[in-house]
Amino acid sequence: MLQGAIAGLAIGGVYAIIAVCMTLMAQLVRVINFAQAGIGMFGAFLAASLAQSLRMPVPVGLLIGLVTGIALSVLIGLITQRWLPEASVSARSAVTVGALLLLVSLSFILFGTRPMTFAPIVSGTAFAVGGVVVSQVTIVMVALAALVSGGAWLLLAKTTVGTKLRAIADRPVAAELIGIPVTSLTIGVWAASGLIVTVVVMIVAPTQTSDATSLSMLVIPASAAALLGAFKRLGLALVGGLLLGVIQGAVSQLPELMLVRDWIPLVLIVLFLLWNQRKEVWDAAR
């Protein structure tokens, strides 16, 4: 159980990072990005396939993959920013459903439908305490999760850029009127989230079932975690992601609960939201 829970911490870190990215996007650019993990998947697949089929050196492949991840994210950002600047969060987010479909099917065409083998970037055991093994991936993921959410918090709360970003989030038109470069900052957010998520998927892909669909669907437990913080609170998104990973890891040690494991994120989100939103009887405040 404990070993499983510790092992789950690695994937929990992934959930947490993607959840933090999704929370930032929801707040700063008003999009729930369903293609968030899909972008990372595409970058990671491109990197692996460049290294394998074109015999490119691994670091070069990774670099190209990263740039592609950023570019894809920016492209989606430009589309929503250009055509749906004033639309509702739902309408803007629905576009990313189309993007997710596009990315997954494009990766089927380019890289095939089979799981891909990745050269591990981080591997091996970090240390073992009393028979419980902690892998390096776990350490890296948890550290990265803390770094991303802590960094995001510092950026937003303590820097001028953060203040500008929050101004854009609250009143985009007013922010533009007082001279904040809305478009470039918005695109910057998209680029940063594309970068972070591609790095994370690249690190975690070698330890996972790594087909395009399951990597892209990392977005589901991640959004479950982000929903814990109502797509508003970074801290809760972080905690939610780690917790979800730990629970799933612990449960996966019990073979009789094999089928239950996949339903945990869904059941948790639904129960939590029903409790949390119990007062949201109406769609509008008045």
Add this chain to the structure above:
Amino acid sequence: MPRASHPVTDAVPVAPAPRPALRGPSRVWVPAAVGVAGILVGVVVSLVLPSSLTFLAITSVIAMISLIGLGIVTGTAGMIVLSQLTFAAVGAWIVAWFNQIGVPGGFLLHLVVGALAAGAAGLLLGLPALRLRGVNLAVVTLGFAAAADLTLGKTQFPGTAAGLRIPRPAPFADDRGYFVLAVVVLVAVAVTVHYLQRSRLGSSWRAVAFSERGTAAVGSDVRTAKLTAFAVSAMIAGVAGGLIAGQVGTPQATSFTTLQSLALYVLSIVSGAHLIEMAVFGGILWVLIPELLKRFGVPQDWGFVIFGVLGIQALTTGSNLGQDIRGAIAKRRRRRSPAPESGLVPFTDAELGALGSVSVSHGEPVLELQDVSVSFGHVKALQHVDLVLRAGEIRGLIGPNGAGKSTLVDAVSGFLPQHDGAVSLAGSPLAGLAPDRRARLGLRRTFQQDRVPPSLTVGDYVRFVAHGGASEAEIASALEFFGCPPASARIADVDVGTRRVVEVAANLLAKPRVLVLDEPAAGLSHDEHIAFGQRLRRIPERFAAAVLIIEHDLDLVRAVCHSATVLNFGEVLATGTVDEVLANPEVSKAYMGEAELL
């Protein structure tokens, strides 16, 4: 007639232009006839189609069925549902399982049970939709699809491992026969959904997509509307899933993946699948695009890439094929026969003479507020408000901005259940009753914001609001009285001020005891203001409703109201006849500030 008089433009009363006939019972059979024709076309197609294409044609028809179902939740009721093929998998699973354990009744019965099971699953997943909206709901449905996908991948369908085939029913055993069966099912589903869309239930789906508060305020239960949309949609998906099971014999988890659900959602957006003909078109695209790609030697996965691009295009422009085509047709029709000049114009003196003078008589109290208080945190929005509205009375509720007028309306109509004090309608207390219950008991309200769903026609909206309480003749006469556009006009084509007049007329047709109007004249021109006032004055005698009206325009209040209550900072400042209240120096102080400051 003190203030509501106006220059006479035309002494001869003009007969109102004849209105287009309301949709009568004569056209009810048309969809059924189209359905029969559809089946005949299906039979012909099954005979002429090369056998190599028959299997694909079945796939296409099944996709049409799924899309019709999806159109109800995503198109009509406006919710993002990304798990349509999971509901289909439930239907397929039941059909496969019943076949494995040998449940009697045969394929068709299994299909029906599968549909019911899928409907139940839809109902279950619809429960979160009562609190979750928009993207949150999309996340939940996507999670449902992904979890079911993983589970199905592990368990597979019952009997699949043993290679057990699901037999098709007797006359439809070969592909051609099964195609005809699929077409018959498609027609049955399409005709049923067509009638549902035109029914009250269909109107409630459209209304809930636009505004939940607006839906509840006209006496429709928001929960019922949402859950039925989910259940009907899932049930139709279950039919499609059962048909897939019969089509392939041994259903595979790979036919029901999350990715395909996403593609189906995108396709429903691209085509505009809430319109049945567009769902049919979408079903054709579903097989045509991959098939064409195959013909040109392009891998079929490009099909979903194309769907993705089309989807992004449709979502960013907010348009879909069905809407575009219908819009173009409507535009052409309008150009050929321009809409009749409808409008709210003041009565001529001759018309006023024909209508006679307004009789005012007050009866028993119909609406009583005793000691009503509302606080939001530390803000006391209303404090110890007493108010009585008698039968036949038109009472103005006035006061400066922020005085608590709209809060009072919310408390009375049931949107603020936590208020203190008592509200009673015709002597019976309303405590604890939801807004839709209050509306059905005869307490109606309108909104300061536009809460009239633009996707309905004026006639459909009025019928929906009136709750079956008004005859077609009454509807036509009330619309004419208020100078509303004809019943066939689309609300989307009507300006916002006029929409609110339609809202007032529609609520009156529900024959309420009390109608509460929240700034009904906002957005009307000066002439329309006068004309609207003339109509409002006649509400008690014409519609037998007492009226409580919030209004900032004191001219309108003087012209229309018998009495007035003034709120200031949440408290009743004055109450009495309109003249008394407006002469009260405290009232002018509340409106204008202290005299010294002027």
